[in-house]
Amino acid sequence: MSVEFDQKIHDTLANASLQLAIYTATGRLKEKRIEVTAENVLPDYQELRTQANALKKHTIDNLDHYLEEFERNVEAYGGKVVYCKDATEVSDFVLDLAKRRGSKLIVKSKSMTTEEVDLNERLEHHGLESVETDLGEYILQLAHEKPYHIVAPALHKTRYDVADLFTKALHVARETVPEKLTLIARGVLREKFLKADIGISGANFLIADSGAVVLVENEGNARLTTSAPKIHVAVAGIEKVIPRARDLAVFLKLLARSATGQLLSVYTSFLAGPRRVGEVDGPEEFYVVLLDNGRTRLLPDRSKRESLYCIRCGACLNTCPVYRKIGGHSFPWVYSGPIGAIITPQFMGISHEPALPFASSLCGACGEVCPVKIDIPKVLLELRGDVKKMEAREGQNRMEKLAFRVFAWVMTHPRIYEMAGRLAASVAPAGDGKWIGSLPAPMSVGPMKAWLSERDLPPSPSKSFREMWRNR
Amino acid sequence: MSRDNILHKVRTALGRSAAQAVADVPPVRLRVPEAAMEDRIALMMARVEALAGKAVRVPTMEAAREFVAGIIAGKTAVASNAPYLEECGVTGLPGVRSGIREVGELTEVCAKVDIGITSADYALSDTGTLVMLASPAESRLVSLLPPAHLAVVPVERILTGLDELFTILPNPAAQTSSMVLITGPSRTADIEQILVRGVHGPGQVTVVIVG
Numbered sequence: 001m002s003v004e005f006d007q008k009i010h011d012t013l014a015n016a017s018l019q020l021a022i023y024t025a026t027g028r029l030k031e032k033r034i035e036v037t038a039e040n041v042l043p044d045y046q047e048l049r050t051q052a053n054a055l056k057k058h059t060i061d062n063l064d065h066y067l068e069e070f071e072r073n074v075e076a077y078g079g080k081v082v083y084c085k086d087a088t089e090v091s092d093f094v095l096d097l098a099k100r101r102g103s104k105l106i107v108k109s110k111s112m113t114t115e116e117v118d119l120n121e122r123l124e125h126h127g128l129e130s131v132e133t134d135l136g137e138y139i140l141q142l143a144h145e146k147p148y149h150i151v152a153p154a155l156h157k158t159r160y161d162v163a164d165l166f167t168k169a170l171h172v173a174r175e176t177v178p179e180k181l182t183l184i185a186r187g188v189l190r191e192k193f194l195k196a197d198i199g200i201s202g203a204n205f206l207i208a209d210s211g212a213v214v215l216v217e218n219e220g221n222a223r224l225t226t227s228a229p230k231i232h233v234a235v236a237g238i239e240k241v242i243p244r245a246r247d248l249a250v251f252l253k254l255l256a257r258s259a260t261g262q263l264l265s266v267y268t269s270f271l272a273g274p275r276r277v278g279e280v281d282g283p284e285e286f287y288v289v290l291l292d293n294g295r296t297r298l299l300p301d302r303s304k305r306e307s308l309y310c311i312r313c314g315a316c317l318n319t320c321p322v323y324r325k326i327g328g329h330s331f332p333w334v335y336s337g338p339i340g341a342i343i344t345p346q347f348m349g350i351s352h353e354p355a356l357p358f359a360s361s362l363c364g365a366c367g368e369v370c371p372v373k374i375d376i377p378k379v380l381l382e383l384r385g386d387v388k389k390m391e392a393r394e395g396q397n398r399m400e401k402l403a404f405r406v407f408a409w410v411m412t413h414p415r416i417y418e419m420a421g422r423l424a425a426s427v428a429p430a431g432d433g434k435w436i437g438s439l440p441a442p443m444s445v446g447p448m449k450a451w452l453s454e455r456d457l458p459p460s461p462s463k464s465f466r467e468m469w470r471n472r
Numbered sequence: 473m474s475r476d477n478i479l480h481k482v483r484t485a486l487g488r489s490a491a492q493a494v495a496d497v498p499p500v501r502l503r504v505p506e507a508a509m510e511d512r513i514a515l516m517m518a519r520v521e522a523l524a525g526k527a528v529r530v531p532t533m534e535a536a537r538e539f540v541a542g543i544i545a546g547k548t549a550v551a552s553n554a555p556y557l558e559e560c561g562v563t564g565l566p567g568v569r570s571g572i573r574e575v576g577e578l579t580e581v582c583a584k585v586d587i588g589i590t591s592a593d594y595a596l597s598d599t600g601t602l603v604m605l606a607s608p609a610e611s612r613l614v615s616l617l618p619p620a621h622l623a624v625v626p627v628e629r630i631l632t633g634l635d636e637l638f639t640i641l642p643n644p645a646a647q648t649s650s651m652v653l654i655t656g657p658s659r660t661a662d663i664e665q666i667l668v669r670g671v672h673g674p675g676q677v678t679v680v681i682v683g
């Protein structure tokens with residue numbers, strides 16, 4: 001485990017108010033999801049999940065076909081598709097476009113894909129102003145932070161944090177009421193929308209048979225981003241494509257329910273090309289950036305390929321006991337929680353943070369709630385295998401191997417196991433559960449320290465199970 | 473150049489060759505339930521109200537005009553170019569700007585007025601949704617920039633839900649560059665999960681069902 005990962009986890013666990021914020025926010029989202037996916041509310045929920053999974057599998061297995069169909073249709077409606085292999089290509093494209101059109105101000109709606117490539121930072125580095133317009137993302141931009149959660153990006157910020165950020169950056173009188181803070185942001189951002197020449201959005205879905213970008217949101221900032229400026233650029237991962245418009249009947253029923261517990265999000269925009277002849281408003285230019293950024297790297301593996309089915313609903317985060325303790329910023333990249341644990345190592349390479357696939361209890365909750373039925377625990381296990389293979393190659397784990405060999409030997413020899421149990425019981429004082437803390441080295445220092453510092457053994461019983469069984 | 477490179481990588485990874493045919497897309501069953509018009513109307517109204525929108529039903533186009541006049545009373549409004557609004561007489565009400573066909577003017581007006589008035593191409597009763605297709609009749613900004621959105625919708629446009637919408641409109645892109653589904657007032661919960669309405673889009677949505 002890297003020192004940074006370890007430290008961030010430690011800090012999060014030690015911060016009581018943050019713990020409460022994560023627990024409450026994820027708990028609420030989770031409850032709402034359960035309400036609207038219940039058998040009596042949505043009887044075909046399981047069937048929809050199966051259909052969504054089949055559609056994603058079919059599309060990813062034939063991805064080149066659907067990308068080309070998508071591209072043809074975008075062009076048929078007067079838009080343009082730009083393939084980019086990485087962050088530099090995306091920012092180069094936008095910079096060049098801005099330069100050619102003489103644009104200085106860009107408005108952005110929420111997009112995890114642009115977070116992935118640090119688009120704002122790159123554009124601002126070249127003197128452009130690129131403003132996040134989703135309230136949560138705007139708050140984070142002012143705080144220079146990454147999203148804490150795929151769906152609720154600023155869930156770790158209190159109203160007082162937001163008040164401080166707004167007072168400092170916007171020179172406004174300090175307000176701490178969420179309604180008033182929201183109004184301040186509305187005012188500032190409204191002006192940006194009306195002045196900007198370029199609007200950059202993400203995409204929840206790309207529709208192959210329509211050449212359309214579909215955006216799902218609650219605030220209206222994605223609508224403004226794609227309606228007011230003269231140019232709309234959508235940035236999407238290549239895996240976002242689905243075959244037909246009608247497939248949305250499946251995905252839209254699942255997405256909002258899984259994400260926020262709504263039947264539908266407030267706004268679903270289905271955008272196919274620039275404004276057409278006769279239409280009163282809308283952008284004059286329409287671009288879709290299709291981003292690879294590591295995605296093609298995980299396609300060859302038939303089994304782990306399903307990681308690309310994700311529709312970024314965040315349900316796996318809300319239900320994950322690990323995410324709910326260690327929060328979003330402990331994760332080394334923009335994607336957190338179970339989905340982050342499986343896609344980060346695959347997009348970035350497993351050596352990026354080898355501890356990541358192990359940051360899970362494999363309880364299976366994530367796989368159960370996933371609306372597209374990604375078998376996250378299975379992928380995690382396979383990635384653990386990959387990490388172990390890598391480590392074996394690098395010969396880092398001799399100690400651990402030895403420990404497991406001893407463990408295996410003890411477990412397969414009942415008499416030895418019993419003796420070991422009695423030995424442990426005689427060392428551990430029964431009752432107070434502070435056993436580990438009271439131990440001297442090597443348990444409270446050394447390699448086990450991080451794991452043990454937040455845990456203790458339960459008090460040891462006076463009789464072992466095996467003894468009770470014999471005496472029953 | 474990245475195009476061919478990426479497509480090549482995808483094909484190699486999947487073991488496919490260029491222009492190789494694909495199997496049929498897995499079937500998606502769209503279910504359009506039988507639902508009497510009265511039930512659709514009742515559900516539509518209940519859903520809109522549950523989202524903190526307002527829903528009213530009026531018997532005739534004249535009654536719709538009266539209702540809208542009452543809402544506007546002293547405020548300013550912009551109306552879309554939907555023929556139905558003109559038929560109802562809404563566009564002729566005092567304080568209502570309409571007939572704008574130039575984007576600069578439309579943006580300016582929409583950014584100033586209190587209410588944006590539109591019709592809707594469809595409504596979905598299952599979810600309390602308005603379906604708006606951009607066209608010469610309906611723009612994008614009228615239902616977006618003003619702090620309040622009022623939609624006047626004849627009953628026969630009320631569908632059951634998404635399945636029915638995609639059954640009768642399997643290819644929206646053939647008709648419009650923009651189809652937007654509006655389900656309640658704009659909202660956010662980004663600060664401490666506290667629900668605030670009207671963050672970027674209209675904080676008030678009123679649906680007037682006619683017939």
Ligand code: SF4
Nearest residue numbers: 310311313314316370
């Ligand atoms: S992996 Fe599944 S549950 Fe997690 S965010 Fe993606 S779609 Fe949602």
